[in-house]
Amino acid sequence: MKKIFDVLMAHNLPKAEAFINEINGKKPLFICTIATTETAKIAGLSAAGKHPEFTDYTPPADAELLLLGKCKCITGVPVTPDGIPTPALISMSSLKLADTPVLIVNAGSKVNPHIPFLDLGGKPGGDIRTGNAVGNVDEVIKRATIAGEHLAKTADYLVIGESIPGGTTTALGVLSVMGVKAEGKVSSSMPENPHGLKNEIVKTGLLAANESFGSLAKNPIRAISCLGDPMMPALAGLVMGSAAQVPVVMAGGTQMAAVLALVNALNPEVLCNVAIGTTRWVVEDKSSDLKGIISQIADVPVLAADIDFGPSKFNGLKAYEKGIVKEGVGAGGAAVAAMATTGGAITKDMLLREIEKNYGLLMESRT
Amino acid sequence: MKKIFDVLMAHNLPKAEAFINEINGKKPLFICTIATTETAKIAGLSAAGKHPEFTDYTPPADAELLLLGKCKCITGVPVTPDGIPTPALISMSSLKLADTPVLIVNAGSKVNPHIPFLDLGGKPGGDIRTGNAVGNVDEVIKRATIAGEHLAKTADYLVIGESIPGGTTTALGVLSVMGVKAEGKVSSSMPENPHGLKNEIVKTGLLAANESFGSLAKNPIRAISCLGDPMMPALAGLVMGSAAQVPVVMAGGTQMAAVLALVNALNPEVLCNVAIGTTRWVVEDKSSDLKGIISQIADVPVLAADIDFGPSKFNGLKAYEKGIVKEGVGAGGAAVAAMATTGGAITKDMLLREIEKNYGLLMESRT
Numbered sequence: 212m213k214k215i216f217d218v219l220m221a222h223n224l225p226k227a228e229a230f231i232n233e234i235n236g237k238k239p240l241f242i243c244t245i246a247t248t249e250t251a252k253i254a255g256l257s258a259a260g261k262h263p264e265f266t267d268y269t270p271p272a273d274a275e276l277l278l279l280g281k282c283k284c285i286t287g288v289p290v291t292p293d294g295i296p297t298p299a300l301i302s303m304s305s306l307k308l309a310d311t312p313v314l315i316v317n318a319g320s321k322v323n324p325h326i327p328f329l330d331l332g333g334k335p336g337g338d339i340r341t342g343n344a345v346g347n348v349d350e351v352i353k354r355a356t357i358a359g360e361h362l363a364k365t366a367d368y369l370v371i372g373e374s375i376p377g378g379t380t381t382a383l384g385v386l387s388v389m390g391v392k393a394e395g396k397v398s399s400s401m402p403e404n405p406h407g408l409k410n411e412i413v414k415t416g417l418l419a420a421n422e423s424f425g426s427l428a429k430n431p432i433r434a435i436s437c438l439g440d441p442m443m444p445a446l447a448g449l450v451m452g453s454a455a456q457v458p459v460v461m462a463g464g465t466q467m468a469a470v471l472a473l474v475n476a477l478n479p480e481v482l483c484n485v486a487i488g489t490t491r492w493v494v495e496d497k498s499s500d501l502k503g504i505i506s507q508i509a510d511v512p513v514l515a516a517d518i519d520f521g522p523s524k525f526n527g528l529k530a531y532e533k534g535i536v537k538e539g540v541g542a543g544g545a546a547v548a549a550m551a552t553t554g555g556a557i558t559k560d561m562l563l564r565e566i567e568k569n570y571g572l573l574m575e576s577r578t
Numbered sequence: 579m580k581k582i583f584d585v586l587m588a589h590n591l592p593k594a595e596a597f598i599n600e601i602n603g604k605k606p607l608f609i610c611t612i613a614t615t616e617t618a619k620i621a622g623l624s625a626a627g628k629h630p631e632f633t634d635y636t637p638p639a640d641a642e643l644l645l646l647g648k649c650k651c652i653t654g655v656p657v658t659p660d661g662i663p664t665p666a667l668i669s670m671s672s673l674k675l676a677d678t679p680v681l682i683v684n685a686g687s688k689v690n691p692h693i694p695f696l697d698l699g700g701k702p703g704g705d706i707r708t709g710n711a712v713g714n715v716d717e718v719i720k721r722a723t724i725a726g727e728h729l730a731k732t733a734d735y736l737v738i739g740e741s742i743p744g745g746t747t748t749a750l751g752v753l754s755v756m757g758v759k760a761e762g763k764v765s766s767s768m769p770e771n772p773h774g775l776k777n778e779i780v781k782t783g784l785l786a787a788n789e790s791f792g793s794l795a796k797n798p799i800r801a802i803s804c805l806g807d808p809m810m811p812a813l814a815g816l817v818m819g820s821a822a823q824v825p826v827v828m829a830g831g832t833q834m835a836a837v838l839a840l841v842n843a844l845n846p847e848v849l850c851n852v853a854i855g856t857t858r859w860v861v862e863d864k865s866s867d868l869k870g871i872i873s874q875i876a877d878v879p880v881l882a883a884d885i886d887f888g889p890s891k892f893n894g895l896k897a898y899e900k901g902i903v904k905e906g907v908g909a910g911g912a913a914v915a916a917m918a919t920t921g922g923a924i925t926k927d928m929l930l931r932e933i934e935k936n937y938g939l940l941m942e943s944r945t
Contacts, residue, residue: 240732278728312728313728325699327696327697327698327721328697329694330696331694354693354694355694357693361679361681363679364677364679365732366732
């Protein structure tokens with residue numbers, strides 16, 4: 212796979228190269244869109260383990276970590292049940308190294324983070340098994356589009372990530388009802404991807420909404436309302452408002468494919484200015500297929516930060532090499548941006564050292 | 579008074595000249611900080627007239643006008659009882675002409691605007707006659723400072739205005755308890771400035787808080803808590819976070835003097851990067867004395883947009899020349915920024931034509 216700086220051109224090579232050349236040396240704004248859902252609390256679905264209510268705290272805690280370098284609404288940092296740290300650690304370290312400004316967008320989080328955040332009038336999401344997952348979709352898209360139009364004027368380009376537990380299941384829901392084959396292809400933060408459970412949940416949701424595979428291909432608003440999550444209208448609106456003016460990195464894995472499907476259905480012209488930015492762990496993942504999903508939707512490039520935690524001295528980081536966590540909180544996109552913004556001066560090694568430093572500090576502060 | 583472009587160097591000439599030269603041709607971000615209080619509902623105090631509850635709708639409506647070009651939470655636009663339009667019309671026209679991005683900061687508005695806004699965890703303010711006017715001051719200052727640090731990285735300079743009814747009375751309260759002589763010097767949106775009533779209200783508040791003139795000169799947090807309003811901690815924090823990095827225009831009249839006193843008490847070093855931007859109507863006003871207040875606090879320059887509504891064909895705009903409204907919603911600072919950002923290409927005449935165009939459109943849409 213061709214590399215420019217420590218960034219892999221993972222899909223659609225000519226466009227990927229053109230995109231990274233366009234953002235080379237430019238200054239981004241990083242946006243993290245947070246939300247929570249009842250879907251995330253379904254047993255066995257996400258890495259939240261025995262305490263499903265913890266999923267309500269992960270997004271605001273991630274947001275606090277990005278802005279403050281520590282969490283306020285929880286002690287320590289978000290971890291998997293095995294103690295593997297949140298990917299926000301990668302994002303935060305990348306943003307710090309490149310001195311990148313951060314804006315948190317609250318798209319519908321049950322718990323408000325103790326930091327400044329942009330409110331778009333969204334509410335926490337329901338359980339997609341009811342077929343009635345998200346309210347106020349149209350209004351949130353409108354507000355997010357306006358925000359995107361203004362934010363595009365504040366930076367050379369935007370990097371937009373998310374923190375929403377259970378987000379690959381809602382992604383599968385929206386992709387399916389919009390006619391994109393994503394069964395067995397969405398990613399997971401767990402080493403064993405529970406594809407069967409995700410398929411069951413989506414099937415139940417489709418039935419409850421009286422919809423079927425592809426039935427809402429032309430109705431993205433209803434697709435989100437029935438089977439999506441609150442991050443989607445916010446992120447889609449931000450992309451539509453901003454990508455008409457500046458390049459936009461959609462920072463995430465297979466969840467971004469669902470947002471891509473929405474943007475493609477609502478305003479496909481802006482996609483010429485859009486790339487997906489993710490991690491090597493996502494593009495190399497055998498249990499999911501990001502490229503297989505997005506190639507059904509639109510001809511956008513995929514850039515993947517070639518991060519490698521193999522040489523790390525911390526077991527919590529080494530675990531990423533076993534397929535745990537993989538992506539989230541815009542980690543891959545933030546790392547790509549840090550590398551591109553500095554014309555390659557920030558390398559994967561430098562990034563690992565910064566991540567280890569911050570991880571060490573956070574572990575110390577817990578004891 | 580010396581003019582550069584159509585901007586009057588209204589106070590502290592050498593610094594005013596240096597400041598406008600520094601922002602000449604540079605690109606700003608415009609921030610409007612909104613909040614409401616019970617103080618504003620005191621009869622006879624603000625231009626709200628017979629319907630004090632209308633003051634709860636003015637700030638969100640102003641914010642909507644800035645971002646959407648029309649209001650959503652009310653029909654038409656905010657007007658005085660005589661039908662004189664909100665100064666947000668001046669801000670909106672200036673921002674449109676100069677293609678300036680806008681961010682609304684909700685510092686504590688009882689009614690949420692139907693647009694994206696930055697939440698700082700603030701709540702609507704009480705009545706300063708109770709001596710207990712604003713909660714959570716310390717936390718809002720902290721969050722606003724963090725926001726300011728990040729926003730400073732998104733623009734060459736910031737212009738920060740406010741929309742809060744009754745704001746000159748809370749300004750008088752905070753200035754007094756901090757030992758700044760402001761009786762008879764604060765501005766008013768009405769042609770007859772009710773100085774006697776403002777003095778009475780502040781006297782009652784001081785008594786209730788068990789404080790006196792100058793007793794909180796070294797305790798700005800308590801000064802806001804007792805006698806201020808929710809705009810103040812938000813705006814002071816935004817200035818402190820951003821002015822360490824980029825020039826900041828505090829866009830407003832005598833209300834900004836109170837914020838200046840707070841910043842001066844909390845972090846005076848940043849003031850070398852700060853100017854007050856206002857309108858000719860404020861600096862020429864015989865019923866108030868902006869320069870007399872700020873010269874007691876700090877050596878910052880005052881820039882005043884030389885806007886002239888005398889030649890307007892609309893009576894609603896001509897009224898500004900009789901001392902009605904004068905300033906608000908960052909009107910003066912937005913006009914200064916539009917002129918400076920374009921190196922003087924935007925003139926007072928061009929601005930008046932744009933304001934008249936937008937006023938005409940808004941009047942049409944009401945009928």
